[in-house]
Amino acid sequence: MSARTISAPIVTPETEHFWQAARTGKFLLRRCTACQQTHWYPRAICPFCLGDTVWEEHSGTGVIYSWTVMRREAVPYAMGYVTLDDGPTMMASFNGIDFDDLRIGMRVKLAWEIAADGTPVPAFTV
Numbered sequence: 001m002s003a004r005t006i007s008a009p010i011v012t013p014e015t016e017h018f019w020q021a022a023r024t025g026k027f028l029l030r031r032c033t034a035c036q037q038t039h040w041y042p043r044a045i046c047p048f049c050l051g052d053t054v055w056e057e058h059s060g061t062g063v064i065y066s067w068t069v070m071r072r073e074a075v076p077y078a079m080g081y082v083t084l085d086d087g088p089t090m091m092a093s094f095n096g097i098d099f100d101d102l103r104i105g106m107r108v109k110l111a112w113e114i115a116a117d118g119t120p121v122p123a124f125t126v
C-alpha cells in the first residue's frame with residue numbers, strides 16, 4: 001500500500017528464531033514455563049518472574065491500545081500499540097486502515113510488512 005521504506009530489524013541471539021519463523025509466516029511469542037505469561041519482545045528469561053521461556057506460535061489478533069499518524073514522513077503512516085489477545089502489548093505500524101477509521105479498541109490482526117532486507121516485520125490491519 002505504501003512506498004515507505006522499513007528498516008531491517010536488528011537481530012539478536014534472543015530474537016533470531018523469531019525472525020526466522022517470520023520468514024515462514026509464523027508469528028511467535030515467548031511463554032514462561034513457570035508463570036505461563038507471554039511477553040514481547042522475545043526474551044530468554046521471563047520479565048515477570050525470571051522463569052524459563054519457550055517459543056509458541058500465536059495468531060497475532062488483538063485490539064488497538066493507542067495510535068498516531070506520522071505525517072512528517074514523505075509517505076505518512078500510522079503506528080501505535082496493539083494489545084494482543086494472547087497478552088502482551090506491542091508497537092507496530094498499521095496498514096490498510098484509513099487514518100480516519102483508527103480507533104482505540106479496534107480489532108486488528110497481524111499483517112507482515114517487508115523490511116528493506118526482505119525480512120517480514122509485524123504490522124497490523126483490519
Ligand SMILES: [Zn+2]
Pocket residue numbers: 032033034035036037046047048049050051
Ligand atoms: Zn514468568
